[in-house]
Amino acid sequence: MTELQPARGTHDLIGEDQRRHHHVAETARRIAASYGFDEWITPIFEDTRVFSRTLGETSDVVMKEMYTFEDRGGDSVTLRPEGTAGVCRALVTNGLTQSLPQKVFYAGPMFRYERPQKGRYRQFHQIGIELIGPSEPLADAEAIACGWDILKALGVADDTVLEINTLGDKESHAAYRDALIAYFAAHQDKLSKDSLTRLERNPMRILDSKDEGDRSIVAGAPTIEPYLTEAAATFYAQVQAYLTGFGVPFRKNPRIVRGLDYYGHTAFEFVTSKLGAQGTVMAGGRYDGLVAEMGGPRTPAVGWAAGIERLGMLMDAAPPPPAPVVVVPIGEAAEAAALGVLQALRAAGIRAEMAYRGNLRRRMERANKIGARATVILGDDDIAAGVAQVKDLRTGTQDAVAFAEIAARLA
RNA sequence: GCGGGCGUAGCUCAAUCGGUAGAGCGCCAGGUUGUGGUCUUGGAUGUAGUGGGUUCGAAACCCAUCGCUCGCCCCA
Structure with missing residues (x-):
């Protein structure tokens, strides 16, 4: 290759692309501010442990998708693959666990070493909010309502549907997980090869398998609701009631899952059919366990993140610059x-x-x-x-x- | 990491069976050295992604490589 090209999976934002990008970030910033969120700007790279700690051991594969390298001093640093871990680290290192709640908005580049696809790049950009402190289901609904308002302001809400689920509390989750494993183990002979390995290392993921054969098995799989403790069921019901109160339409989707332990209760995704396989446009949930893993006190939190590029592709057109x-x-x-x-x-x-x-x-x-x-x-x-x-x-x-x-x- | 499709001018794309590359748009200049849009005349531009191979001859066929794209895996 003689001619210089942008590195794989990176792209320049110029002209209409830049305007779309800017419009998404500005709109989100403005609406988040109206909900009382303040912007945090945290480093683009962090001590590798900031991410490896939260990703745990599920992820020898996941580690291969991070941009990790040694700096000249021999320390391992990583280009941030997502925003939440850095915000939680900042919360702890700045002593803000004493000043809750913190309502954080962020926007900026993220890095993942993966195969590029439509709306999926190695350097991409996200907006996100984190509502740290409240354990009330009202906070979950408010975070979602904020996201919904942003999608509406961008004009993409009509093509997007909010899907919600609960992961339950620890007790519910463990019981459901056991039930799922038992169910899929009983159907092992009919599962795809991929799902057999999922059964070993991440059984919940079988629920969103794209394999035709798997889907019919998944259709008969148990849902979490019967396994919810009374507290978890109440929490979920309240989130739904508050969403209705905020005027946010939603659809329950019991197949939404999260891979990591620190997630619990609410999980949600705004999904569009207009971006091929990359249909999730905004995703989030409650992660009461994450701040503790970052070395702080156990602190409830809920938030979401959204890809700016994907939102930009869904938008009609960016507002044009003023005529000179x-x-x-x-x-x-x-x-x-x-x-x-x-x-x-x-x-x-x-x-x-x-x-x-x-x-x-x-x-x-x-x-x-x-x-x-x-x-x-x-x-x-x-x-x-x-x-x-x-x-x-x-x-x-x-x-x-x-x-x-x-x-x-x-x- | 795995599989399919694609790569020709700045952009969008052509070219019969393998016979040495074209159009539209854009760009530059003139018609019009104190008035844009429309019109009109002329002009420039390609290492055919890159490297190798087959052939008298390759944009076309084969191999490799890079990139883009669609899907899978993964999705914090």
């Missing part, structure tokens, strides 16, 4: 006067550009091409008279405006 005003001097003498006009426009908050080169016709063409809404044409006669020709490129009308009034005229 172009200042067009005719001749060298006029250029000096044009600089003053240009800066006056900018000072008034108007997006203004200078037409650098070519004859008048060329400069007008240029202005038109970049989508200018108006041009301010400055000739020697005009300058002598203290005016400029302000031409509206949409209507084609043009008239002389005194220097001092140009900015107000174009505001």
Whole structure:
């Protein structure tokens, strides 16, 4: 490969791509702020243990998907594969476990070493929120409502459905897990090869197998509800009641699972059918066990994360940048006067550009091409008279405006 | 990590059976050196992803490699 290319799974965000990206992040930031979330900016790389600790031993495979390397001092660091672990680490290292609740919003790049697919990259970007402290089911519903509002504001809510499930508390979860293993073990002969290995290392994952044959077996598998303790069942019912109270439509999906131990109770995903196999657009749940694994006191928390690229692909179009005003001097003498006009426009908050080169016709063409809404044409006669020709490129009308009034005229 | 499809101009894409590469758009310049959009005339651009092989001859066939894409695995 002689020509330089972006590294595999990375991409440049330019033009429309950048605008979509920015619009997703800004919209999320604004709406999260209205819910009382403050933005945290945590490091893009962390001590590898920040992630390995939370991922536990399920994950000799998972470790292979992280960007982990030794720095020059011999310490193992990892480019963050997700946002929650870093936020929990920051909560602990900043002593904020004494100041709960903390309502955190974040946005930024994440890194996973995997095979790129539609909406799935090695460097990608996520937005997310974490509501740390409350153990009440109202917090779960509020986090979800915030996510729903963001999807609505982005115009993607119509193509998206919220699916919720409960993972129960420890007791419920253990009982359900045993029941599932017993069920699938009884159907071992009909399970796919992949699911047989799942049965060994991560039986819950059989529930979202994509294999045709597995699906019919999964269809008959037990759901968690009969195994819920009374407390867990009540919690789940309350989450649903609050969601209804917030006006968030949802569908129960007993097949939603989470791989790691620190998850419990609520698990949810916003799903679209418009992105092929990568249909989950926002996912989250309650993780009361994570802060403790980070070395802090046991602290309840709930949150979600969403891929900016995926949301950007679902959006109709990003709002276009404001149309500029172009200042067009005719001749060298006029250029000096044009600089003053240009800066006056900018000072008034108007997006203004200078037409650098070519004859008048060329400069007008240029202005038109970049989508200018108006041009301010400055000739020697005009300058002598203290005016400029302000031409509206949409209507084609043009008239002389005194220097001092140009900015107000174009505001 | 595994499997399918694809890779030709800045972009979107053509080219019969293997005979030495084209269109549209865009770009640049002129028609019009004080007025854009429409019109019109002309112009530039390709290491055919890369490397190897078969052949008198390869964009086309074969192998490898890189990248993109769709799916699987995984999904914190």
